[in-house]
Amino acid sequence: MRTLxxxxxxxxxxxxxxxxxxxxxxxxxxxxIINFSVGYLSTWVLLSKFRSIQGWTLYEVFLLFNIxxxxxxxxxxxxxxxxxxxxxxxxxxxxxxxxxxxMNPLVFxxxxxxxxxxxxxxxxxxGVFVLCFTHLAIHITMLKIVFLLAAILGAALxxxxxxxxxGTISFWVVKNTATLSLLNCFNNFIDYPISIYCRGIQAxxxxxxxxxxxxxxxxxxxxxxxxxxxxxxxxxxGTPVVGIVxxxxxxxxWKVGVxxxxxxxx
Amino acid sequence: MxxxxxxxxxxxxxxxxxxxxxxxxxxxxLVILLVQLAVWKALLTAxxxxxxxxxVTLREMTTYVVISSMIGTLLTVDVIFNMNDxxxxxxxxxxxxxxxxxxxxxxxxxxxxxMFSFLFQLLPILVIGVIFVGxxxxxxxxxxxxxVTLINAIVIMFQMNYALGLVAFWYMRGWQSTIxxxxxxxxxxxxxxxxxxxxxxxxxxxxLPLRLMYFVPISIYLGTMAPLDCLYSILQQFAWMLxxxxxTRLMWRAAIKKLVIQGG
Numbered sequence: 001m002r003t004l005x006x007x008x009x010x011x012x013x014x015x016x017x018x019x020x021x022x023x024x025x026x027x028x029x030x031x032x033i034i035n036f037s038v039g040y041l042s043t044w045v046l047l048s049k050f051r052s053i054q055g056w057t058l059y060e061v062f063l064l065f066n067i068x069x070x071x072x073x074x075x076x077x078x079x080x081x082x083x084x085x086x087x088x089x090x091x092x093x094x095x096x097x098x099x100x101x102x103m104n105p106l107v108f109x110x111x112x113x114x115x116x117x118x119x120x121x122x123x124x125x126x127g128v129f130v131l132c133f134t135h136l137a138i139h140i141t142m143l144k145i146v147f148l149l150a151a152i153l154g155a156a157l158x159x160x161x162x163x164x165x166x167g168t169i170s171f172w173v174v175k176n177t178a179t180l181s182l183l184n185c186f187n188n189f190i191d192y193p194i195s196i197y198c199r200g201i202q203a204x205x206x207x208x209x210x211x212x213x214x215x216x217x218x219x220x221x222x223x224x225x226x227x228x229x230x231x232x233x234x235x236x237x238g239t240p241v242v243g244i245v246x247x248x249x250x251x252x253x254w255k256v257g258v259x260x261x262x263x264x265x266x
Numbered sequence: 267m268x269x270x271x272x273x274x275x276x277x278x279x280x281x282x283x284x285x286x287x288x289x290x291x292x293x294x295x296l297v298i299l300l301v302q303l304a305v306w307k308a309l310l311t312a313x314x315x316x317x318x319x320x321x322v323t324l325r326e327m328t329t330y331v332v333i334s335s336m337i338g339t340l341l342t343v344d345v346i347f348n349m350n351d352x353x354x355x356x357x358x359x360x361x362x363x364x365x366x367x368x369x370x371x372x373x374x375x376x377x378x379x380x381m382f383s384f385l386f387q388l389l390p391i392l393v394i395g396v397i398f399v400g401x402x403x404x405x406x407x408x409x410x411x412x413x414v415t416l417i418n419a420i421v422i423m424f425q426m427n428y429a430l431g432l433v434a435f436w437y438m439r440g441w442q443s444t445i446x447x448x449x450x451x452x453x454x455x456x457x458x459x460x461x462x463x464x465x466x467x468x469x470x471x472x473x474l475p476l477r478l479m480y481f482v483p484i485s486i487y488l489g490t491m492a493p494l495d496c497l498y499s500i501l502q503q504f505a506w507m508l509x510x511x512x513x514t515r516l517m518w519r520a521a522i523k524k525l526v527i528q529g530g
Contacts, residue, residue: 027441035448042452046305049462050315054308178290185294188301196308201300 003107010112018116025116032120036069039191040128056193059135060223066128067148067215068190071155073121079160081115083167087176093263105258106164106251136223144222147237151218154243158214161243161250168250171257186211193219195229206231213242269366270374277378281386292387295335299391302331302457303399317461319490326488327459329402332395333484334456337416339387340380341423341479345372346443349431354438358525369428369514376424404487411496415483418503422475425510432514435521449474455481475506 018025040062047058056064086109089095101108133140162183170176186209194202194216205212219225221236230236281288309315310324349372352358361368395401404412430443451457453467453476460468460481471477482499485491491499 024439027439031441031444031448034445038448038452042458045452045458045463045467046309048464049317050309053305175286178286181294182290185290185297188298192301192305192308196304197300198304 003103006103007107007111011114014112014114028117029120029123032117033124036121036124039065054193054196055225059132060219061192062128063132063136063223064193064215064219065191066125066132067152067155067219068187069121069128070125071152071214072159072187073118073125074152074156075160075163076121077114077116077118078110079163079167080118081113082109083163084180086167086170090170090261095261096263099258099261106254109167138223148218148222151222151239154240155214155218157243157247158210158239161247162209164247164250164254168254168257171260183209190215203231206235210242210246213239270370273366273371273374274378274381277375278382279378281379281382288382288386292390295339295387295391296394299331299335299394302335303328306331319461322459322461325400325402326490328399329488330459330484332391332399332401333487334480336388336391336395337419337480337483338456339383339391340416340420342376342379342383343427343443343447344379345376345424345427346431346440348372348375349428350434350438350440353431353434362522362525369518372428372431373424380420402488404489408486408489411500412483412487415478415486415500415503418500418507419479419483422503422506422510423479425507425514426475429510429514429517432517432521435517435524450476450479453477454479455484459484475510478503478506 043061043065044058047053047061051057053061086095089098089109098105098108166176166180166183169179173179186205189197189201189205190211194205194212197205202212205216217230217236218239220230306327307324310322310327314321314323316322352361361371364371426446427443430446433442434440453471453474455477456479460471460477463471471481478499482491482503486496486499
């Protein structure tokens with residue numbers, strides 16, 4: 001409770017300082033929106049020519065893409081800035097400051113350092129969801145909406161866990177930008193339904209790095225896709241659970257990293 | 267001349283210092299290539315597709331994607347980031363004191379980096395493309411034309427980035443380059459050939475130099491472009507080079523007049 005109150009205070013302060021640079025923030029958000037829109041435009045170009053990819057139509061692929069965009073936006077808002085700069089914090093011994101606070105080190109590392117341009121994916125994401133729902137001929141029940149929300153949170157936890165893993169590796173590896181782009185590049189796989197890949201890649205994205213749970217499995221359930229090609233049918237409901245488990249694993253890894261941390265002593 | 271060769275060599279050696287980044291970059295390129303191959307395989311398994319400019323087969327698209335991925339390793343952005351940093355932290359002052367032409371110096375940096383990319387990023391893709399994917403090979407004539415347009419593309423890419431980099435003299439945030447990069451992803455034909463574009467987007471693409479980067483060289487490689495169009499495209503490339511050269515010269519002259527370096 002105290003943590004929550006403190007966190008809110010921290011975020012309030014950063015939001016205030018961010019509003020000082022209103023134009024900069026706004027343009028950053030606008031550029032992110034343009035960036036994602038070009039992604040949607042590319043998909044539109046491709047699928048207005050080909051109609052569908054592996055049985056997925058334009059708005060189904062939009063929904064797939066959108067779940068990941070919104071989930072990454074949520075995790076990016078809280079995690080991307082702190083985890084990207086972990087490398088610097090460890091190098092310059094600034095992490096000492098985190099350890100002497102009467103607070104959970106991960107929470108203290110995170111709070112008050114939001115990445116505002118992530119808001120772009122929430123704004124655009126809301127629009128695209130509406131667009132998808134109006135164009136998709138699926139029966140949307142209350143249960144499905146609740147599931148979709150839970151799945152987005154689970155997906156956000158998966159993406160957050162990836163960022164925590166990247167940040168934690170900084171405790172061992174001094175230069176860490178490479179790890180980030182290495183793990184990030186797997187995100188390229190889930191821009192399309194994973195059923196277009198060979199079985200080995202599908203298994204990797206399901207059982208090793210659970211990127212398939214970010215958008216493919218929830219979309220599979222939400223869109224009532226015929227379930228012939230899943231490893232287990234039950235897997236399509238798995239995102240919320242996988243998100244929590246994967247995040248807890250990442251958190252354990254983080255704790256190992258923190259214990260290993262030795263200050264640079266400068 | 268000798269000093270510029272040295273710059274190329276230094277820049278090449280710098281690549282060695284960033285081995286890990288390059289390795290990751292290579293891996294990333296291969297992942298993206300794999301995704302692209304899977305996408306086109308899924309789209310074209312049903313059979314070839316007819317577009318405004320002819321029939322496109324899976325094998326043709328596979329070749330397109332592999333060549334595009336190879337070109338991608340040579341058309342890099344680092345020039346802008348490097349310039350932005352130099353202008354922002356005032357290092358540009360030191361560059362101006364040296365008896366070298368800044369544009370040539372920056373170009374040499376890019377060349378050295380490109381040579382490194384050629385060896386450690388492009389060749390792996392080529393080997394994989396030839397052995398595992400099976401790409402089409404062009405006629406000798408088409409291949410020579412392809413090389414000409416590719417070299418032109420590298421020069422235009424440099425000039426474009428250099429111009430965008432120069433903007434930092436007036437305006438330090440890098441928005442302008444980000445926007446161009448976003449547009450480049452679509453209009454250059456890096457991922458989707460312009461064959462598949464709706465007419466309106468094709469029309470827009472004719473006003474941008476971006477299609478000359480990927481789409482034109484690859485179309486020539488594949489032999490899908492009519493001889494007259496090839497000639498026309500190469501002329502367009504030279505026209506853009508001239509325009510961009512004039513533009514960067516003017517920008518540079520204005521920038522130097524305006525530049526104030528603080529401290530020392």
